[in-house]
Amino acid sequence: MMIMEVYLDNSATTKVRKEVIDKMLEVLEEEYGNPSSLHRKGYQAEKLLKEARENVACLIGGRPEGIIFTSGGTESNNLALIGVAESLKKKGNHIISSTIEHPSILNVLKFLEESGFKVTYIEVDKKGKVNPEDVENAINDKTILISIMAVNNEIGTIEPIEEIASIAKRNGVLFHVDAVQAAGKIEIDVKKQKLDMVSLSAHKIHGPKGVGALYLSEEVRIRPIIFGGGQEKNIRSGTENMPGIVGFGVASRLAKESLEEVSQKLMGLKKRLWEGISSEIKDVHLNGPEVEEGAPHILNVSFRGVRGEVLLHALEEEGIYVSTGSACSSKKRGGSHVLKAIGLKGDLLEGAIRFSLGIFNTEEDIDYTVDILKKKVDFLRRFKRR
Numbered sequence: 292m293m294i295m296e297v298y299l300d301n302s303a304t305t306k307v308r309k310e311v312i313d314k315m316l317e318v319l320e321e322e323y324g325n326p327s328s329l330h331r332k333g334y335q336a337e338k339l340l341k342e343a344r345e346n347v348a349c350l351i352g353g354r355p356e357g358i359i360f361t362s363g364g365t366e367s368n369n370l371a372l373i374g375v376a377e378s379l380k381k382k383g384n385h386i387i388s389s390t391i392e393h394p395s396i397l398n399v400l401k402f403l404e405e406s407g408f409k410v411t412y413i414e415v416d417k418k419g420k421v422n423p424e425d426v427e428n429a430i431n432d433k434t435i436l437i438s439i440m441a442v443n444n445e446i447g448t449i450e451p452i453e454e455i456a457s458i459a460k461r462n463g464v465l466f467h468v469d470a471v472q473a474a475g476k477i478e479i480d481v482k483k484q485k486l487d488m489v490s491l492s493a494h495k496i497h498g499p500k501g502v503g504a505l506y507l508s509e510e511v512r513i514r515p516i517i518f519g520g521g522q523e524k525n526i527r528s529g530t531e532n533m534p535g536i537v538g539f540g541v542a543s544r545l546a547k548e549s550l551e552e553v554s555q556k557l558m559g560l561k562k563r564l565w566e567g568i569s570s571e572i573k574d575v576h577l578n579g580p581e582v583e584e585g586a587p588h589i590l591n592v593s594f595r596g597v598r599g600e601v602l603l604h605a606l607e608e609e610g611i612y613v614s615t616g617s618a619c620s621s622k623k624r625g626g627s628h629v630l631k632a633i634g635l636k637g638d639l640l641e642g643a644i645r646f647s648l649g650i651f652n653t654e655e656d657i658d659y660t661v662d663i664l665k666k667k668v669d670f671l672r673r674f675k676r677r
């Protein structure tokens with residue numbers, strides 16, 4: 292018998308859209324030129340690069356010239372933080388961020404602290420929210436940068452980036468937003484929201500892995516962290532990853548075109564999943580924001596008395612793929628820094644599962660998942676009591 296396959300780990304990565312694959316294959320097979328070459332093949336590649344840049348910029352309402360292509364969200368975050376720190380170190384050495392950022396922010400901050408920078412980590416409330424007032428109070432005359440994520444990857448909290456951006460502007464401090472989990476799910480508009488720098492990643496929006504972008508507004512000047520032939524305005528040298536970039540462009544265009552439809556669909560599925568879980572299974576706890584307040588694609592739930600990892604593998608046996616925390620932290624010991632930051636302890640910390648939805652999920656997937664969850668949780672709880 293074929294078991295159903297239900298992929299609910301879309302915050303870790305997503306399935307690539309067919310339109311993206313087709314365009315990438317065209318680049319690999321035919322448009323293989325180097326955009327820096329002076330001949331026709333190079334010119335054609337340059338045209339594709341320009342088109343991709345326009346599509347990615349359009350996803351966040353930005354100028355195409357502000358897009359710097361990178362190898363993904365991790366590199367974009369490294370480039371933003373180290374790039375600003377290096378270029379503004381004469382002005383100041385203080386950075387503000389939050390305790391629930393992705394490791395590609397937190398570990399860069401640790402590195403910067405080792406090199407003499409001071410970092411204030413803003414604590415979040417029980418729903419994972421940063422209070423903009425805390426950010427304002429943390430600013431001092433040495434503050435050069437604020438970096439706060441738009442959507443948390445483990446619990447789906449939507450941070451008040453617009454308010455933080457106003458505070459940053461008022462105080463003459465640069466504001467960077469890790470929008471890797473937000474793009475394509477909620478509106479990100481660099482002009483309206485007054486964002487100076489934004490990190491993006493293609494593989495979270497049904498594009499390929501290993502490609503992303505850092506958006507820089509006109510006023511921002513950063514030092515490169517990779518040196519070479521001067522590509523990407525001398526900010527990110529290296530021959531462009533053309534298949535990846537072009538795929539990212541297509542994924543961005545589709546994400547932009549379907550933003551409203553997708554976010555409504557995902558929110559509908561998320562609500563269905565939570566209603567199913569909370570009505571069918573006892574002793575469950577919603578981690579993070581209320582269902583309708585969070586990002587449409589992330590639901591984090593603890594099942595009291597069941598270890599998250601055990602449940603993950605029990606679900607896997609039935610073709611359901613979920614996560615215990617973020618993909619990056621799930622193999623590390625000690626529990627998620629995000630769940631700890633919102634005050635989770637003991638049973639609830641150990642029993643957390645992240646369900647993350649994507650465009651290919653259906654209501655049938657959700658109903659099947661609730662059904663299997665109920666059986667597995669019942670079984671594991673009974674098994675534990677024996």
Ligand SMILES: Cc1ncc(COP(=O)(O)O)c(C=O)c1O
Pocket residue numbers: 302303362363364365366368393395440442443444469471472492493494501502503617618619
């Ligand atoms: C919020 C956030 N930032 C950054 C990243 C890193 O992106 P990438 O996998 O493209 O390096 C991730 C990936 O999980 C993420 O969720």
